[in-house]
Amino acid sequence: MKRTYIIMGIIIVSVAIFLLIRSVHNSNLDSSSKTQSLLNVFQFMATPESQEEIPPVDPEKVEMYEIEQAHFIKEILLEKNPVCAGEDFKVTVIAKNPFGPDAHLVYRISNKLGNPAILRFSRAGVREFYVTVRDEGKHIDMRKVQINVVDCGEKPLVTLSARLHNLEAESAIFEITSQKGLQGKCTYDWDFGDGTYASTHTGYITHSYASRDQKGLQSSFIVQVKVTDANGISAVGRSSISFPNVHYLSNLMGNPVIPVLYNKFPSIDGAYITVEINMKNIFDEPIAFNTAVLECRPCNTTLSPDYKNINPDQILESTFIAPKSSVKQLLKVPKSLLPGSTCNLTITLSGPYPDKREVYAKIFLNIPPQSKEDIDTTRDKIITDDDMIEKLNKAAQILGKDRPITPQDIQKLEREGKL
Amino acid sequence: MKYIPKVCIALLVVFTCSAVFAGQWVYKPMSINAQKGDIILSTSPGFIMDLLAILGCYWSHSGMAVDNGFNIRHNTMYVSEVPIEYNYIWFIKTTPKRMDPNRLSNGLPGILTEDIDTTYNVTQNFHAAGGAVLKPTAANEALYRQYLQLAADKLLYVKAYYRVNAYVNMYQLDYVNYYITGRGNHCSGTCWYANYFAGKTMNVAYIPPSLVTQCAYNLYSSVKNMVRDEAGGFGAFIIDIEGLFGTGADEKIANQIVNTFGWDRSWDTSAYWRTYINQKSATANAPDHLLLYTYTNPAGHNPGVQTTSSSYYGQVDPLVITSGYYYWVD
Numbered sequence: 001m002k003r004t005y006i007i008m009g010i011i012i013v014s015v016a017i018f019l020l021i022r023s024v025h026n027s028n029l030d031s032s033s034k035t036q037s038l039l040n041v042f043q044f045m046a047t048p049e050s051q052e053e054i055p056p057v058d059p060e061k062v063e064m065y066e067i068e069q070a071h072f073i074k075e076i077l078l079e080k081n082p083v084c085a086g087e088d089f090k091v092t093v094i095a096k097n098p099f100g101p102d103a104h105l106v107y108r109i110s111n112k113l114g115n116p117a118i119l120r121f122s123r124a125g126v127r128e129f130y131v132t133v134r135d136e137g138k139h140i141d142m143r144k145v146q147i148n149v150v151d152c153g154e155k156p157l158v159t160l161s162a163r164l165h166n167l168e169a170e171s172a173i174f175e176i177t178s179q180k181g182l183q184g185k186c187t188y189d190w191d192f193g194d195g196t197y198a199s200t201h202t203g204y205i206t207h208s209y210a211s212r213d214q215k216g217l218q219s220s221f222i223v224q225v226k227v228t229d230a231n232g233i234s235a236v237g238r239s240s241i242s243f244p245n246v247h248y249l250s251n252l253m254g255n256p257v258i259p260v261l262y263n264k265f266p267s268i269d270g271a272y273i274t275v276e277i278n279m280k281n282i283f284d285e286p287i288a289f290n291t292a293v294l295e296c297r298p299c300n301t302t303l304s305p306d307y308k309n310i311n312p313d314q315i316l317e318s319t320f321i322a323p324k325s326s327v328k329q330l331l332k333v334p335k336s337l338l339p340g341s342t343c344n345l346t347i348t349l350s351g352p353y354p355d356k357r358e359v360y361a362k363i364f365l366n367i368p369p370q371s372k373e374d375i376d377t378t379r380d381k382i383i384t385d386d387d388m389i390e391k392l393n394k395a396a397q398i399l400g401k402d403r404p405i406t407p408q409d410i411q412k413l414e415r416e417g418k419l
Numbered sequence: 420m421k422y423i424p425k426v427c428i429a430l431l432v433v434f435t436c437s438a439v440f441a442g443q444w445v446y447k448p449m450s451i452n453a454q455k456g457d458i459i460l461s462t463s464p465g466f467i468m469d470l471l472a473i474l475g476c477y478w479s480h481s482g483m484a485v486d487n488g489f490n491i492r493h494n495t496m497y498v499s500e501v502p503i504e505y506n507y508i509w510f511i512k513t514t515p516k517r518m519d520p521n522r523l524s525n526g527l528p529g530i531l532t533e534d535i536d537t538t539y540n541v542t543q544n545f546h547a548a549g550g551a552v553l554k555p556t557a558a559n560e561a562l563y564r565q566y567l568q569l570a571a572d573k574l575l576y577v578k579a580y581y582r583v584n585a586y587v588n589m590y591q592l593d594y595v596n597y598y599i600t601g602r603g604n605h606c607s608g609t610c611w612y613a614n615y616f617a618g619k620t621m622n623v624a625y626i627p628p629s630l631v632t633q634c635a636y637n638l639y640s641s642v643k644n645m646v647r648d649e650a651g652g653f654g655a656f657i658i659d660i661e662g663l664f665g666t667g668a669d670e671k672i673a674n675q676i677v678n679t680f681g682w683d684r685s686w687d688t689s690a691y692w693r694t695y696i697n698q699k700s701a702t703a704n705a706p707d708h709l710l711l712y713t714y715t716n717p718a719g720h721n722p723g724v725q726t727t728s729s730s731y732y733g734q735v736d737p738l739v740i741t742s743g744y745y746y747w748v749d
Contacts, residue, residue: 052594054615056590057590057620059590059702062620062622062623063620063622063623063729064623064624064625065623065624066624066625066626066627067624067626067630068630069627069629099722100722104722106476106477108477110641110644113477120648121644121647121648122647123648127644128640130636130640132474132475133475134474136712136722136724137707137708137710137722138722140474140475140630142475142633142634144640164547164549165546165548166540166545166546166547167547168740169547169549169550169737169738169739169740170548171547171548217477218477242477243548243549244477244549246549246551246735246737246738247737249551250736252712253710253712253733253734253735254733254734255557255733255734255735257736257737259737264742265742265744301487301489344450344741346452358557362736364452364739364741366741366742366744368447368746369445369447369746369748371748372748374748375445376447380446380447380448381446381448382443382444382445382446383443383445388444389444392444396747401747404447404744404745404746405744405745405746406742406743406744406745407540407743407744408742
């Protein structure tokens with residue numbers, strides 16, 4: 001009798017396992033999914049129940065807005081057609097916005113944001129790409145474009161890549177990814193498309209577009225580099241880069257913020273924290289700041305920040321900025337205003353703006369810790385790697401021991417062969 | 420005399436300690452101007468950017484600050500790490516067949532938390548240039564912050580895959596902290612769900628079949644060009660496929676991705692989507708659709724996507740990264 005129960009039990013457990021595996025099998029047509037699905041089952045079995053039940057979304061109760069087809073695109077201009085394989089060409093979109101300002105259209109040409117854009121196809125054939133234009137949110141237009149790409153034989157060719165900077169806001173990284181038909185040591189003459197230029201001996205450069213005008217939702221630039229080799233032979237590479245104009249957008253969303261250019265590491269002496277700032281009023285209305293809030297974040301990030309409201313006259317010489325103009329001046333914050341052990345100082349300037357709004361300028365400053373007591377043991381990392389310590393000591397000799405050293409400083413010195 | 424050894428030991432200890440603490444290099448990590456619950460928008464390049472291209476978005480990625488500026492939780496997939504399946508003849512590996520359907524459909528790492536140094540400098544899932552922070556207006560900050568902190572807490576709990584198919588059907592994330600095959604979301608859908616789990620149902624975009632059709636052709640063309648020109652976010656394996664397959668690999672990969680996008684048919688490299696795409700509508704948000712527009716533009720139109728009642732996020736600030744830096748302390 002006991003044996004029968006045991007056998008029955010084994011059969012029931014076996015059937016249950018079989019059904020479990022089979023249900024997983026049926027839920028996945030692909031063989032490689034099975035292992036993962038079984039893992040899911042065991043994860044599920046091993047994971048405690050969630051602390052609360054949240055019902056799934058009922059789509060009927062979600063408010064929807066419809067994205068609608070619009071007819072923004074009037075014409076698409078190709079700089080050349082046919083084009084050589086590997087050669088860059090400019091695409092310009094002519095569009096009109098019946099639902100608002102043309103400046104509120106956002107462009108995407110193939111996989112490039114912005115208008116105009118530089119494209120390049122490396123393989124010959126009839127190639128196609130899409131142009132997408134949308135407004136602030138609800139309307140979109142798309143158009144397919146075809147171009148004939150042909151093989152043109154050997155000729156000097158420079159491929160320039162452009163990408164938005166991963167660490168520096170408002171900056172871009174330009175890099176020559178390949179150059180053909182050029183020999184020896186080359187010189188590189190850069191035109192950043194914003195009226196500024198540079199010359200280098202390497203095919204890599206970064207450039208800040210922080211002082212650009214922000215007249216719409218997007219700012220696009222065509223960047224060009226002329227590479228000249230040791231024999232005087234030259235070739236030109238182009239690329240395009242586009243920035244979302246977040247300050248412009250902040251105004252559309254009702255809380256205008258103006259761009260401010262400054263070094264995040266201020267000068268610090270016994271009495272003041274000083275930094276040169278350049279405030280740019282990109283809007284059509286004059287700005288007069290009448291309030292400044294100092295947010296002092298302690299070096300120990302587990303502690304709460306300290307806030308102080310002050311008159312902006314205490315830290316700025318000029319608090320007025322005319323429309324579409326800039327004011328460059330020194331910002332001087334008396335150290336007496338800050339609590340001890342402050343490692344981050346955020347200054348928010350604000351003033352009245354039409355339609356009962358406020359306009360803002362925000363400045364974020366790093367104040368490096370001065371003593372062991374200011375080390376944030378929860379986040380700061382004490383460097384113990386001997387190679388890194390040696391690099392930092394060398395970098396400090398070059399740059400000065402009293403200033404903080406950023407990873408970008410280290411990279412730059414390494415690239416220059418100084419570390 | 421008897422105190423001499425003790426004095427010597429004390430001096431030795433003091434000397435040793437002062438030698439150890441003569442000074443040291445310390446790294447202060449980067450942080451951003453976000454508070455817990457704020458949404459971070461970014462223009463990172465790659466495959467996801469191209470998925471979003473079809474909606475004309477300029478922000479391609481979004482995540483949520485889960486503390487005051489040191490960590491971001493977000494949902495992403497590394498398409499270059501999707502394994503390739505190969506054809507076999509008698510156990511001998513021959514030509515590449517397709518991208519691993521399971522990994523394409525259920526993208527990894529899915530939802531993860533990264534500190535600012537890692538996500539901006541190492542994985543580069545987020546980019547500083549063009550970045551923005553979505554937060555409540557100053558007037559609503561005191562009231563709304565508690566709800567956004569709750570949203571961040573909910574997101575900290577949730578774990579899920581990145582789902583390419585969520586661009587067509589966003590309603591596929593569960594409040595669980597383990598992976599479920601066939602469930603998950605994309606980046607902005609995950610941020611939407613964090614708010615939903617905290618009690619706020621934001622507006623969602625409906626995209627009619629005529630536009631989804633154009634999106635599908637756009638996506639197909641974009642992926643095909645990426646494969647053919649060895650560009651974009653795909654890894655070298657795609658180039659291997661092209662080299663071994665010869666012509667046609669670009670079409671197979673593009674088909675597989677569009678089939679995944681529209682129907683979650685990640686195993687299908689056929690042109691299935693071309694037959695059925697005209698019937699497909701989409702319900703999904705992209706990062707740009709998390710924005711709030713409260714104004715009437717000069718042409719008298721209100722382009723509102725989110726409204727003051729549908730979203731806690733009323734203000735956009737340019738992203739600021741406080742540089743990470745090494746400092747010396749004596």
